[in-house]
Amino acid sequence: MNLIKYRNWFFVLSLLVIIPGVIALSTWRLKLGIDFAGGTLWEIKFTQKEKVERDEIHNFFVQEQVEASSVAQTSDNSALVRMKVTDEAKINDLKTKLNSNFGETEDVRLETVGPVVSKELAQKAFIAVAISILAIVLYITWAFRQVPKPASSIAFGICTIIALIHDVIVVVGIFAILGHFFAIEVDSLFITALLTVIGFSVHDTIVVFDRIRENLKKHGDFPFEEVVNHSLLQTMGRSLSTSLTVVFVLLALLLFGGASIRNFVLALLVGIISGTYSSIFSASPLLVVWQNLKLRNKK
Amino acid sequence: MLKKPRRILFLILILTVAAFYLDLPIIKFKGVELSHPKINTRIFKRDLEPKLGLDLAGGVQLTMSADMTNIEPQDRDTALGSAKDIVENRINSLGVAEPVIQTAKTQSQYRLIVEIPGISDIDQAVSIVKKTAHLEFQIIKADAPPEATYAATPEYFEASGLTGKDLKRATAAPSQDPQSPGYVVNLEFNSEGAKKLEEITTNNLEKPMAMYLDDQPISWPPPIIKAVITDGNAQITGGFTSQQAKQLAIQLNAGALPVPLNIESQTRIGPTIGTDSIQKSLFATAVGLVSVAIFMIVCYRVLGIFAVAALCIYTLIVFAIFKIIPVTLTLAGIAGFVLSIGMAVDANILIFERIKEELRWGKPKHDAFFTGFDRAWSSIRDSNVSSLITTAILFNFGTGSIRGFALTLAIGILVSMFSAITVTRTFIRVFWVRKIE
Numbered sequence: 001m002n003l004i005k006y007r008n009w010f011f012v013l014s015l016l017v018i019i020p021g022v023i024a025l026s027t028w029r030l031k032l033g034i035d036f037a038g039g040t041l042w043e044i045k046f047t048q049k050e051k052v053e054r055d056e057i058h059n060f061f062v063q064e065q066v067e068a069s070s071v072a073q074t075s076d077n078s079a080l081v082r083m084k085v086t087d088e089a090k091i092n093d094l095k096t097k098l099n100s101n102f103g104e105t106e107d108v109r110l111e112t113v114g115p116v117v118s119k120e121l122a123q124k125a126f127i128a129v130a131i132s133i134l135a136i137v138l139y140i141t142w143a144f145r146q147v148p149k150p151a152s153s154i155a156f157g158i159c160t161i162i163a164l165i166h167d168v169i170v171v172v173g174i175f176a177i178l179g180h181f182f183a184i185e186v187d188s189l190f191i192t193a194l195l196t197v198i199g200f201s202v203h204d205t206i207v208v209f210d211r212i213r214e215n216l217k218k219h220g221d222f223p224f225e226e227v228v229n230h231s232l233l234q235t236m237g238r239s240l241s242t243s244l245t246v247v248f249v250l251l252a253l254l255l256f257g258g259a260s261i262r263n264f265v266l267a268l269l270v271g272i273i274s275g276t277y278s279s280i281f282s283a284s285p286l287l288v289v290w291q292n293l294k295l296r297n298k299k
Numbered sequence: 300m301l302k303k304p305r306r307i308l309f310l311i312l313i314l315t316v317a318a319f320y321l322d323l324p325i326i327k328f329k330g331v332e333l334s335h336p337k338i339n340t341r342i343f344k345r346d347l348e349p350k351l352g353l354d355l356a357g358g359v360q361l362t363m364s365a366d367m368t369n370i371e372p373q374d375r376d377t378a379l380g381s382a383k384d385i386v387e388n389r390i391n392s393l394g395v396a397e398p399v400i401q402t403a404k405t406q407s408q409y410r411l412i413v414e415i416p417g418i419s420d421i422d423q424a425v426s427i428v429k430k431t432a433h434l435e436f437q438i439i440k441a442d443a444p445p446e447a448t449y450a451a452t453p454e455y456f457e458a459s460g461l462t463g464k465d466l467k468r469a470t471a472a473p474s475q476d477p478q479s480p481g482y483v484v485n486l487e488f489n490s491e492g493a494k495k496l497e498e499i500t501t502n503n504l505e506k507p508m509a510m511y512l513d514d515q516p517i518s519w520p521p522p523i524i525k526a527v528i529t530d531g532n533a534q535i536t537g538g539f540t541s542q543q544a545k546q547l548a549i550q551l552n553a554g555a556l557p558v559p560l561n562i563e564s565q566t567r568i569g570p571t572i573g574t575d576s577i578q579k580s581l582f583a584t585a586v587g588l589v590s591v592a593i594f595m596i597v598c599y600r601v602l603g604i605f606a607v608a609a610l611c612i613y614t615l616i617v618f619a620i621f622k623i624i625p626v627t628l629t630l631a632g633i634a635g636f637v638l639s640i641g642m643a644v645d646a647n648i649l650i651f652e653r654i655k656e657e658l659r660w661g662k663p664k665h666d667a668f669f670t671g672f673d674r675a676w677s678s679i680r681d682s683n684v685s686s687l688i689t690t691a692i693l694f695n696f697g698t699g700s701i702r703g704f705a706l707t708l709a710i711g712i713l714v715s716m717f718s719a720i721t722v723t724r725t726f727i728r729v730f731w732v733r734k735i736e
Contacts, residue, residue: 045569088562108572114563117362120405128696135688143681189631192693192701196638196708199689203642203682207649210678238652245594245648246641249587253637256583258576260354261630268638 004229007285014166014282017274021173024180030172031179033187034111036125038118039069040086041111045078048103052077060101064094070183074259078108085112109260125191129168132195136202137161144209148216155290160205163275163283167201168194170274171267189264197271200246204239204279211235212284224291228284236280243276304728311722315612318619321347335622347622350397351416352629352703355577357570358416361428363560365409378558379409385468386428386560390415411560417570428560434463434551437509438499456509456521459499465492469551471544479536482544486533486551493531500527510551518547580633587637588614591644599651605726606647606719613643613718620710632703639711642686646719649675668732672724679720683712 034041046052057079058071070082086094091110098105141157171194178184211231219227250272253265323335338345353360365382367375383402390398390413399414413428437456467487474483488496499508509521522535539547592610595603617636626632654671662670690712693705 043572045571088565106569106571107567108569110565110567112562112565114362116364116408117564124696128692131696132689132692135692136685139685139688140681143684188701189704192631192704195689195693196704199686202685203645206681206685207678210681214674234656235652237655238648241594241598241648241652242641242645245591245644246638248590248594249637249641252586252590253580253583253634256579256586257634258579258630260572260576261634264631264634268634 001233002229003232003281004225004285004288007281007288010281010285014170014278018166018169018173021169021176024176025173028176028180030176030186031183033185033190034082034113034118035187036118036122038085038113038115040083040091040113041109042081042083042091043074043078043108043110044081044098045106045108046102046104047077047106049077052079052102054079056102057081060098064097066090066094072183085114087112121188125188128191129194129198132198133161133164136164136198140202140206140209143206144213147213148220155287156209159283159286159290160202160209162286163205163278164198164201166278166282167197167271167274171197171271174270175267184263184266187263189261190267193264193267193271196268197275200272201275201278204242204275205283207238208232208235208279208284209287212287225288228288232280232284239276239280243272246272304725307721307725308729311612311725315615318612318615321619321622322615345623345625347625349622350625350627351573351577352627352632353414353416353566353568354630355573355628356416357568357573358414358418359568360415360566361411361413361562362564363411363413363428364563365411365558365560367409367558369558375409376404379404379411382558382560383411386411386413390428409558410563434466435459435511436461436499437511438503439506459495459508461488461492461495461499463551465489465495466551467492469548471539471541471548473541474536474538476536479538481538482541483537483539484535484544484547484551486535488531488533490531493529496531496533497527497529500524517551576630580630584633584637587640591640595644595647601731602647602651602654602727605723605731606644606651608726609647609718609722610640610643612722613714614640616718617711617714620714621707626706626710627703628707629703631701632707635704635707636711639708639715642683642712643715643719646675646679646683646715647723649678650719650723665732668727672720676720679716683716686712 044057052073054071054073061071061081061083066086067084069084070080072080074080095105095107137157137160140160141153144153144156147153147156175184175186175190179186208231211234212228215227215231215234219230222230247269250265250269254262254269257265321335325332325334335347337347365379367378379402383400387398387400390400397416399412399416401412403410403412436459438459440455440457465488467489469487470485471482472485474481503524504527505523505525507521507523509519510517518535518537522537535547588610592607595606595610597603599606617639620626621628621636650671653675654667657667657670658664687709690705690709694702694709
């Protein structure tokens with residue numbers, strides 16, 4: 001089986017996911033959670049009522065003239081309300097009124113993030129992502145410094161990074177789409193997920209590249225394309241097995257874990273799947289494209 | 300050659316039993332109590348109870364910025380430090396378990412981050428921490444009529460010059476005096492406060508001294524000055540109950556805050572969500588572990604069983620390390636741990652796939668086993684190093700739950716290198732390769 005031959009199809013498949021994501025990102029942006037945008041998040045559980053309608057709660061906040069940017073139902077008798085930064089006194093006032101309208105309530109969660117903290121956090125998140133990408137490029141270039149000819153360690157480093165950026169864009173793009181249609185927000189846990197995906201993506205790519213390196217040493221006289229293809233087929237079983245185990249674990253967390261980490265796990269799941277795909281179908285074919293371009297330039 | 304793996308196997312067994320012992324929850328069965336040990340030496344002290352973060356235990360987290368505009372730049376660190384001490388005192392007087400109070404300095408911002416897990420009366424905690432009240436000690440006016448001493452009506456009092464700034468701390472304690480049982484409040488003043496107090500007590504012996512918090516009198520009627528106090532240590536007696544004395548101490552401490560604190564962000568998590576989350580994440584972890592175990596055994600048969608055994612040992616060791624450090628468990632932290640299970644298995648998969656390949660190429664079992672481990676090592680090393688790089692960056696840049704995630708993932712990765720390589724290798728050498736030799 002020659003996977004490398006079909007490389008353009010694989011690139012097209014990637015673009016089919018990436019392009020809508022990028023368009024969504026540039027038109028709708030990401031829906032920022034209070035971590036980054038500032039605000040108050042209030043999860044209320046109605047302990048006396050079996051069932052509360054979202055609209056009832058929404059109307060209550062409209063009546064109280066509280067600018068609630070979103071009211072979402074988290075279960076039959078609880079709701080998550082997001083509003084502008086609201087102080088303790090106002091919350092207590094609202095709570096009294098809620099109690100008289102809907103019966104006893106309980107604060108499941110009340111989070112307020114001021115504008116200074118949220119701005120700092122956004123900056124930090126950006127720096128963290130940038131630094132980890134840089135650190136990984138340096139490490140790969142160093143780890144693959146002795147890669148035999150005709151490949152170069154820089155090529156390995158750069159192809160790893162392209163695969164990594166592919167995964168980051170896939171996750172961010174899909175969350176831009178989810179944010180628009182399902183109001184899924186991006187918080188600091190999302191950044192954590194993104195960084196973990198970066199780690200995993202590189203982890204996966206390294207395993208394939210490691211095999212390419214080994215095979216280049218053994219069968220350096222074969223055409224580069226064949227060596228890469230052979231290595232891909234050899235590592236395919238492992239790549240799929242590993243991804244499957246991680247996907248199992250993440251699915252377990254997604255289905256049975258708490259609601260507050262659901263989006264986090266979803267981001268990880270999307271990222272891991274994309275990471276497996278990119279390590280097989282993007283990084284290695286790109287290595288071949290790089291090599292072919294180099295040869296053509298020499299001629 | 301054959302002796303060495305056996306010795307390693309023995310060491311692994313000891314380690315496993317030790318980890319299992321540390322992990323034991325407290326079990327009571329028919330009068331017999333089983334429990335993990337408590338380490339209590341002078342340098343190293345651990346109760347080895349699992350520590351739960353705010354999202355699991357419920358509680359309050361407050362991030363407050365200190366307003367330093369009235370403090371000289373060189374005094375700001377000290378001011379933040381003493382604000383931290385005072386807030387810590389106030390919270391400790393609530394009697395909650397293990398509050399965490401941290402200071403953080405970024406560029407021009409001075410912050411205090413307070414985490415109080417497991418408290419039920421959230422509003423009380425918030426108001427106690429937030430309070431930046433002005434405490435003032437007042438004495439009776441010189442021109443007041445003599446009966447004012449006993450009638451003690453507020454209009455006869457004036458500022459004494461002694462304020463909350465002079466007070467180091469107030470603590471509630473049971474009375475040592477059999478003549479007046481109950482509780483007392485001990486006041487400790489700083490050196491400047493001691494001087495002022497000496498002067499006040501000398502001039503106002505047998506007269507009342509009132510305490511005002513934000514111009515509101517507290518503990519009315521005011522206590523009477525019974526002696527001249529020279530060392531700055533005063534005591535308020537009055538047959539208080541423990542609750543009253545505590546309340547008074549809290550109120551007095553409230554006045555001693557050197558810098559105003561503004562709440563920048565706050566999180567309150569109700570106690571019920573925590574229990575729910577713990578059950579859910581425990582269940583999710585179990586489902587994850589079992590599905591990985593089934594997958595491994597189906598795919599790799601005997602080798603899979605070794606990997607699953609190594610995975611169990613891995614789980615025991617990681618949890619023991621969590622208890623020793625101790626790592627505060629949060630939802631994100633648990634996710635990090637569960638994720639590291641996936642990574643732990645990955646190392647095994649890499650090795651097993653390699654062994655399978657070598658066998659397919661016609662190598663004898665023994666050779667296939669050794670080359671499998673050798674060849675897989677460079678992949679395992681490089682991929683884990685890159686994951687460790689990301690966790691290190693996460694740990695440095697993140698706060699709270701992100702740090703928890705990074706820490707548990709990093710511990711998981713490190714332990715997985717041991718379990719997937721050393722432990723499985725030894726199992727296979729002792730139970731699998733030896734048979735055919």
